[in-house]
Amino acid sequence: MKYSSTRGNSAQVTSAEAIIKGLALDSGLFVPDELPQIDMSFIESLVPLSYEERAQKVLGLFLTDYSAEEIKTCVENAYGHGKFDCEGRAPVTDLGTMQVLELWHGPTSAFKDMALQLLPQLMSTALKKTGEQDKVLILVATSGDTGKAALEGFKDVDQISIMVFYPEGGVSKIQQLQMLTQEGANVNVTAVKGNFDDAQSGVKVIFADQDFNSQLKSKGVKLSSANSINWGRLVPQIVYYFSAYADLCKTGRIKAGEEINFTVPTGNFGNILAGxxxxxxxxPVHKLICASNANNVLTDFLQTGRYDRNREFYKTITPSMDILISSNLERLLYHVTGDKAQVADWMAQLAQKGSYEVDVKTRGIIKETFWADFVDDEATKKCIRQVYSQHKYVLDTHSAVAYQVAENYRHETKDNHVMVVVSTASPYKFNGSVLEALQVETEGLDEFGLLDKLREMNDQPIPAGLAALKTKEVRHKGVCGKEAMAESVLNFIET
Known part of the structure; x- marks a missing residue:
């Protein structure tokens, strides 16, 4: 299978080449030239399998230049060796009216582990397969979870270094501690003065700067990405939609062939795009419901066809969704229109004016699959309280956004398909906000006191990686303005 740019001005590449490059030379995103098609026998074959075995079958459809043995080794290294605290890796919990897909049982307690434990394995294998001699520097902009998951996945991987930029003051305290205490000889974490979009735009500018990339090349370094703009980050996420469906069949909650809905909290649009x-x-997916917070640029787009990032930016209790530029939407537009020149034009409008509007036909096609809504912080907290009261189940803030939007969708549409709420983080990662939502007194408690307090209410134990933060040394103290990000990159590779 070959991969091409969404903008049409780069050569076809293999999946290994796409994973190494991350971003196409024309700044477009790599997409498969065709999508593999499966039948019900394929889905039924997944039911008795482990998560790792399901992953091998799904990934094999896309990574056709990898051997079956290479994929098996990558998958086992990613999900085995005690890295996940749940045998099913991504279990589905039945809450009666809702099914909750838990994607946070990995080493950093967030759904990004599902992809970012696998991406380093795929990239390391790709470097060997292609005979690449240069060192690869992974550049990441994070709104919270991607940073730590990428750092953990890439630490001390041969031939690869990783540098993570995050918005100063724009992540939770636990997320910040996770990153700043990261060990590894090949890692760097730097705060950017600004919001996530400043960090993400800065990384994109660095990727697009040919002179700067030539300068890096002279030092034996080439750039790649671990954000979901990298196909190797996105393709592992497709697996857990198949796995969730197989688990629902296995428990008898649905019959093979029955359509279901997924509600997904999303900011950068990668998670829901995998669906x-x-x-x-x-x-058999009926609807994909896009759940946003007060930074509801995606809701507006999916409802009206107009994407406009020229709006007030809100810092919310769901910081991983505090995003106004949703990079993966470009891939959706490509698949819906098949028109690379049009996609390139829309992206140019976004870069130059901060907005674009799709045609009526495109909007109609998107609405056939997607439904969207958003909730503010108060509604998010109320949802956490209600779910806990009804089920003694603790949602994190992002998952609560999805849960409430799923409720809104059902109320408005009367759709009675089985609903899967995609749960993206452990509640312990956002303990302060969760405890506030549950109206628990927390005065005088530090982050670790908050963890202990939440444990009193939660059946799930405190994840080992979060508990260990209490005694870990802060190793990364760098801060820069967005205009100085390239200089920070040079300083890192020269140390």
Whole structure:
């Protein structure tokens, strides 16, 4: 299978080449030239399998230049060796009216582990397969979870270094501690004065700067990405949609072939886009419901067809969704229109004016699959309280956004398909906000006191990686303005 740029001005590449490059030379995103198609026998074959075995079958459809043995080794290294605290890796919990897909049982307690434990394995294998001699520097902009998951996945991996930029004051205290205490000889974490979009735009500018990339090349370094703009980050996420469906069949909650809905909290649009790929491949998905916080740029786009980032930016209790530029939407537009020149034009408008508007036909096609809504912080807290009261189940803030939007969707549409709420983080990662939502007194408690307090209410134990933060040394103290990000990159590779 070959991969091409969404903007049409780069050569076709293999999946290994796409994973190493991260971003196409024309600044577009790599997409498969065709999507593999599956039938019900394929889905039924997944039911008795482990998560790792399911992953091997799904990934094998896309990574056709990798051998079956290479994929098996990558998958086992990613999900085995005690890295996950749950045998099913991504279990589905039945809350009666809702099914909750828990994607936070990995080493950093967030859904990004599902992809970022695998991406380093795929990239390391790709470097060997292609005979690449240069060192690869992974550049990451994070709104919280991607940073730590990428750092943990890439630490001390041969031939690869990683540098993470995060918005100063724009992540939770636990997320910040996770990153600043990161060990590894090949890692760097730097705060950017600004919001996530400043950090993300700065990384994109660095990727697009040919002179700067030539300067790096002279030092034997080439750039790649661990954000979901990298196909190797996105393709592992397709797996858990298939796995969730197989688990629902296994428990008898649905019959094979029955359509279901997924509600996904999303900022950068990668998580829900993986669900779109699963649906396009033949997974019986009825609707994909996009759940946003007060930074509701995606809700507006999916409802009106107009994307406009020229709006007030809100810092919320769901910081991983505090995003106004949703990079993966570009891939959706490509698949819906098949028109690379049009996609390139829309992206140019976004870069130059901060907005674009799709045509009526495109908007109509998107609405056939997607529904969207958003909730503010107060509604998010109320949802956490209600779910806890009804089920004694603790949602994190992001998952609560999805849960409430799923409720809103059902109320408005009367759709009675089985609903899967995609839960993206452990509540312990956002303990202060969760405890506030549960109206628990927390005065005088530090982050670790908050962890202990939440444990009193939660059946799930405190994740080992979070508990260990209490005694870990802060190793990264760098701060820069967005205009100085390239200089920070040079300083890192020269140390």
């Amino acid at each position: 779109f790929y699963a649906k396009q491949m033949g997974l």
